[in-house]
Amino acid sequence: MKKIVAIIATIMLSSGVMAQGQNNGGNSSFPLNNFDHSVTQPAPGGDVSDGGPQAVSNITSVSGVPLVRLNNGVAMPRFGLGTQVQSMESPGQRQQLNETVRGMVISALQSGYRHLDDAIFYYNERGTGWGIKESGIPREQIWLTSKISGNLADAQNAFEGMLRRLQVDYIDLVYIHHPAGTLQDILACWRVMEREYKAGRIRALGISNFDNRMEAFNYIMQNAEIKPQIAQIECHPLAQRIEARQLYANNYDMQVECWYPLNHNSGDVNNATLQRIANAHNKSVYQVILRWHMQEGLCPVPGSTNVAHIRENINIFDFALSDAEMAAIRAINRGNAGRSFNLAYGNWTFGNFQDYTYNHTFTPTPTAIEGVRSNVDGQDDKIYSLDSKQLTAMQKGLNIVRSGNGATKKVLVK
Numbered sequence: 001m002k003k004i005v006a007i008i009a010t011i012m013l014s015s016g017v018m019a020q021g022q023n024n025g026g027n028s029s030f031p032l033n034n035f036d037h038s039v040t041q042p043a044p045g046g047d048v049s050d051g052g053p054q055a056v057s058n059i060t061s062v063s064g065v066p067l068v069r070l071n072n073g074v075a076m077p078r079f080g081l082g083t084q085v086q087s088m089e090s091p092g093q094r095q096q097l098n099e100t101v102r103g104m105v106i107s108a109l110q111s112g113y114r115h116l117d118d119a120i121f122y123y124n125e126r127g128t129g130w131g132i133k134e135s136g137i138p139r140e141q142i143w144l145t146s147k148i149s150g151n152l153a154d155a156q157n158a159f160e161g162m163l164r165r166l167q168v169d170y171i172d173l174v175y176i177h178h179p180a181g182t183l184q185d186i187l188a189c190w191r192v193m194e195r196e197y198k199a200g201r202i203r204a205l206g207i208s209n210f211d212n213r214m215e216a217f218n219y220i221m222q223n224a225e226i227k228p229q230i231a232q233i234e235c236h237p238l239a240q241r242i243e244a245r246q247l248y249a250n251n252y253d254m255q256v257e258c259w260y261p262l263n264h265n266s267g268d269v270n271n272a273t274l275q276r277i278a279n280a281h282n283k284s285v286y287q288v289i290l291r292w293h294m295q296e297g298l299c300p301v302p303g304s305t306n307v308a309h310i311r312e313n314i315n316i317f318d319f320a321l322s323d324a325e326m327a328a329i330r331a332i333n334r335g336n337a338g339r340s341f342n343l344a345y346g347n348w349t350f351g352n353f354q355d356y357t358y359n360h361t362f363t364p365t366p367t368a369i370e371g372v373r374s375n376v377d378g379q380d381d382k383i384y385s386l387d388s389k390q391l392t393a394m395q396k397g398l399n400i401v402r403s404g405n406g407a408t409k410k411v412l413v414k
């Protein structure tokens with residue numbers, strides 16, 4: 001009997017059922033007022049197990065990540081990889097940045113991630129695009145996000161460039177990255193997004209950082225024909241953003257997505273409450289933080305350049321935080337004082353995008369794989385020699401990060 005209960009609990013956890021039942025912030029518990037659900041098709045809120053309405057997409061729940069049905073009926077994996085690597089964003093580092101992001105994306109997709117958070121402004125869409133191609137995961141099984149920024153009046157060109165760099169013919173979610181510029185330019189950008197949504201080249205529309213400029217938020221809500229499905233804000237245990245979450249989720253039925261979910265790794269690991277809870281579950285503080293997001297009904301997009309961390313961060317669907325633990329984490333909120341950025345956006349442009357090149361040298365059927373290091377489950381590194389056929393087989397089940405260009409490929413398998 002005990003065994004049957006344990007099995008049922010495991011199934012509930014891996015499907016996200018228990019998490020949703022425990023949270024106070026999941027869409028399913030919010031009233032669906034103030035929103036026109038007829039834009040694509042009506043659908044209930046909350047986590048679901050099937051894909052979205054558009055035939056081209058085939059989003060399913062993988063690795064225990066729950067799907068959320070957005071206010072337009074489209075289903076999205078409610079956990080993803082943040083692809084921004086701020087430490088490599090100087091103009092001279094585009095090659096290194098894109099090579100790194102390509103590896104991150106391959107590792108994440110092969111670890112069960114199906115949601116990637118990108119932006120024009122991260123200068124890494126080319127690496128993300130190649131990573132998707134080489135991951136072995138079909139495009140239609142991936143939720144791909146990017147964001148428009150800079151000259152919002154030129155949004156059509158920005159969107160075409162986004163598709164070109166990512167090498168895709170549709171994007172699942174497009175955000176306006178920052179509410180900077182005139183209200184007219186912000187709305188002009190939204191109109192482009194609406195047109196592309198209707199044309200089937202965008203599946204959901206989002207606003208990012210609009211919590212920092214309410215006049216822009218109100219202007220969009222008053223004038224948009226298609227209202228936003230998602231709002232992205234900074235949100236983590238030290239800055240829990242209660243008011244912004246209530247505004248978006250309660251009043252407008254939007255999913256809240258969290259940037260800096262790990263507070264950009266600045267200090268939370270030393271927090272005694274988080275450490276105590278992590279010890280109790282034999283999990284890391286990072287896993288506890290991300291589990292907190294899941295149980296709050298939020299969508300975190302943690303970033304990492306480290307394969308072990310990428311795997312660790314998604315390994316959060318085999319445990320649950322108790323009500324007391326959730327309450328303890330809610331109590332460490334520092335409100336606005338806990339935020340990393342609190343920009344006052346205004347009538348100014350957020351910098352112009354300068355296109356870049358990325359010299360991608362990988363060949364889909366490599367012939368010069370010189371070795372593979374394996375470090376699975378903390379064991380010592382091992383060297384393997386693989387031919388291209390073996391490599392293809394391994395790509396289906398394991399994480400691979402390639403490093404180095406040219407004739408010889410060094411392949412690191414985790």
Ligand SMILES: NC(=O)c1ccc[n+]([C@@H]2O[C@H](COP(=O)([O-])OP(=O)(O)OC[C@H]3O[C@@H](n4cnc5c(N)ncnc54)[C@H](OP(=O)(O)O)[C@@H]3O)[C@@H](O)[C@H]2O)c1
Nearest residue numbers: 082083084259260261262263264265286302303304305309
């Ligand atoms: N809309 C916006 O304006 C906006 C702004 C900022 C960010 N974002 C989005 O949010 C995403 C996440 O932000 P972020 O990556 O800067 O911050 P983050 O996810 O809060 O934290 C990332 C940092 O945590 C470390 N880390 C991750 N997992 C770890 C683990 N298991 N153990 C130890 N260290 C770990 C990473 O180091 P390692 O690389 O060593 O793992 C990195 O330094 C971005 O990638 C981007 O997509 C959006």
